[in-house]
Amino acid sequence: MAGSGTAHLRGGGALTVEHLTVEFPVGTSGDKVHAVSDVSFDLMKGETLGVVGESGCGKSTTGKAIMRVPPPTSGSVRLGAIDLSTLGADQLRDVRGRLQMIFQDPISSLNPRRTIRDIVAEPLTVRWLDGFPRYPAAQAWDNFTPAMLKLWKNKWLVLLTKIGLGVLLGGVLLYVVASAVGEPDQFGRRDGGAGADLANQIIRGGGLLLAPAAIVGIIGSAIWLLLVFLMIPFKIARSVLVAMEKKEFAKEVDEKVFTALEEVGIPAQVSMTKYPHEFSGGQAQRISIARALVLDPEIIICDEPVSALDVSVQAQVLNLLEDLKASRDISLIFIAHDLAVVKNISDRVVVMYLGKVCEVGQPDLLYSKPRHPYTRALMSAIPVPDPLVDPRSAEEIDGELPSPIHPPSGCRFRTRCARATEICSTAEPEIAEVADGQFVACHHPLDEKDWHLSERSVPVTVSSDLDGLLHSTTPEAPGGVK
Ligand SMILES: Nc1ncnc2c1ncn2[C@@H]1O[C@H](COP(=O)(O)OP(=O)(O)OP(=O)(O)O)[C@@H](O)[C@H]1O
Numbered sequence: 001m002a003g004s005g006t007a008h009l010r011g012g013g014a015l016t017v018e019h020l021t022v023e024f025p026v027g028t029s030g031d032k033v034h035a036v037s038d039v040s041f042d043l044m045k046g047e048t049l050g051v052v053g054e055s056g057c058g059k060s061t062t063g064k065a066i067m068r069v070p071p072p073t074s075g076s077v078r079l080g081a082i083d084l085s086t087l088g089a090d091q092l093r094d095v096r097g098r099l100q101m102i103f104q105d106p107i108s109s110l111n112p113r114r115t116i117r118d119i120v121a122e123p124l125t126v127r128w129l130d131g132f133p134r135y136p137a138a139q140a141w142d143n144f145t146p147a148m149l150k151l152w153k154n155k156w157l158v159l160l161t162k163i164g165l166g167v168l169l170g171g172v173l174l175y176v177v178a179s180a181v182g183e184p185d186q187f188g189r190r191d192g193g194a195g196a197d198l199a200n201q202i203i204r205g206g207g208l209l210l211a212p213a214a215i216v217g218i219i220g221s222a223i224w225l226l227l228v229f230l231m232i233p234f235k236i237a238r239s240v241l242v243a244m245e246k247k248e249f250a251k252e253v254d255e256k257v258f259t260a261l262e263e264v265g266i267p268a269q270v271s272m273t274k275y276p277h278e279f280s281g282g283q284a285q286r287i288s289i290a291r292a293l294v295l296d297p298e299i300i301i302c303d304e305p306v307s308a309l310d311v312s313v314q315a316q317v318l319n320l321l322e323d324l325k326a327s328r329d330i331s332l333i334f335i336a337h338d339l340a341v342v343k344n345i346s347d348r349v350v351v352m353y354l355g356k357v358c359e360v361g362q363p364d365l366l367y368s369k370p371r372h373p374y375t376r377a378l379m380s381a382i383p384v385p386d387p388l389v390d391p392r393s394a395e396e397i398d399g400e401l402p403s404p405i406h407p408p409s410g411c412r413f414r415t416r417c418a419r420a421t422e423i424c425s426t427a428e429p430e431i432a433e434v435a436d437g438q439f440v441a442c443h444h445p446l447d448e449k450d451w452h453l454s455e456r457s458v459p460v461t462v463s464s465d466l467d468g469l470l471h472s473t474t475p476e477a478p479g480g481v482k
């Protein structure tokens with residue numbers, strides 16, 4: 001398949017993603033959408049990692065899989081030394097506060113029926129409620145329910161039940177037919193004779209086959225009922241406890257929400273009682289950031305956080321993220337389409353294609369000396385603010401993005417790559433270091449002579465309307481990560 005391997009991992013990261021794979025089943029055909037396939041990268045403390053690639057390449061799915069919504073099909077995500085896949089629901093809830101996500105469309109990511117105070121307070125409230133002691137009956141319910149559902153879906157139980165139902169139905173039909181054709185007795189009732197006897201035996205056999213499902217159902221329902229009764233007094237006691245401590249908690253939350261809103265530049269005094277529709281897109285995105293900040297996260301995954309905003313508001317939100325990163329020592333994963341934005345904000349960039357990593361490196365190198373043909377095509381698509389450069393000179397990628405259900409063999413980019421050879425269709429390229437800190441997954445990486453192919457090429461001046469509005473073009477890299 002294009003690009004796997006872990007040569008680009010540096011070790012000791014704040015977040016380490018290894019061999020991450022996410023597949024979605026397609027109906028009942030057995031096919032799968034290979035949304036993310038064997039993706040690895042790491043994020044150092046205080047670093048911003050840009051993730052770029054065309055629509056559908058798996059950027060958002062990667063971000064969500066890190067948050068375990070839904071959990072990945074395979075692979076590991078480590079937050080420091082903690083492997084998230086080994087955590088139970090309770091431990092995961094604790095750790096999730098350290099990882100937060102903000103989304104592309106700020107307005108639709110805020111609940112329109114809740115006030116800004118409640119929206120920003122929500123992560124705190126959920127954590128506070130989780131902090132109340134879990135009573136054993138509720139824990140038993142949480143453990144028992146998935147085990148029970150798994151048993152219900154057990155293929156042998158399902159098969160036995162289907163056969164049992166079939167046999168039962170067959171027996172009933174035979175009984176009806178045998179009784180209909182039998183000789184009537186003196187009262188006019190028809191005796192099915194041997195046919196009816198056989199039908200009775202078949203019906204009994206069907207009943208026996210259905211017995212396991214019936215036993216599972218009866219015992220399961222009895223245990224659920226018992227747990228419900230056991231939970232009632234505990235639930236009442238918990239509600240009383242919550243009500244007693246609510247006032248104190250509400251005061252604490254108000255202070256935290258106030259501080260978070262002010263920190264992102266939203267006047268808290270007048271905004272707490274308002275609703276999302278009363279804010280502009282840029283303000284709504286600031287509110288989303290405040291919601292992410294209240295739990296004091298170490299890492300924020302930003303999924304296209306400025307794509308829905310106009311250029312000047314984009315710059316304000318990007319500057320805000322930069323300021324927060326510096327003041328709170330937060331690490332960012334920055335997913336974006338806009339390559340100019342990614343260049344401006346990232347310390348390291350990961351280029352993805354059809355669920356795979358193609359190239360990883362410092363933005364300056366990637367933009368001026370791309371090694372992967374796909375990276376070069378992406379860079380070539382960046383508008384050049386020079387009237388002498390013909391926009392039609394941008395390198396086009398031939399063909400359509402292949403289906404992620406049946407991705408090409410070998411290198412996934414081979415169906416659109418002008419450099420593809422035999423080996424590209426038979427062997428998946430492993431990611432390898434080609435220059436200091438620059439890693440590429442390609443059998444025939446580009447070199448110096450390929451960077452001078454068009455008038456748009458080296459040095460590529462990545463520029464956009466944003467440039468003048470941002471604090472600086474390239475943020476300082478945290479110690480030792482560049
Ligand atoms: N829940 C799902 N069920 C089935 N397929 C899905 C699901 N979520 C995503 N996909 C598929 O996985 C692939 C990757 O989707 P994803 O949203 O991660 O792409 P993306 O790179 O974020 O795209 P964009 O830039 O347009 O946001 C796509 O082919 C998409 O159709």
Ligand code: SF4
Pocket residue numbers: 002372373374411412413414415417418419420421424429441442443444445
């Ligand atoms: S040269 Fe081969 S390995 Fe490299 S991107 Fe093209 S198809 Fe993939």
Ligand SMILES: [Mg+2]
Pocket residue numbers: 059060061303
């Ligand atoms: Mg997306």
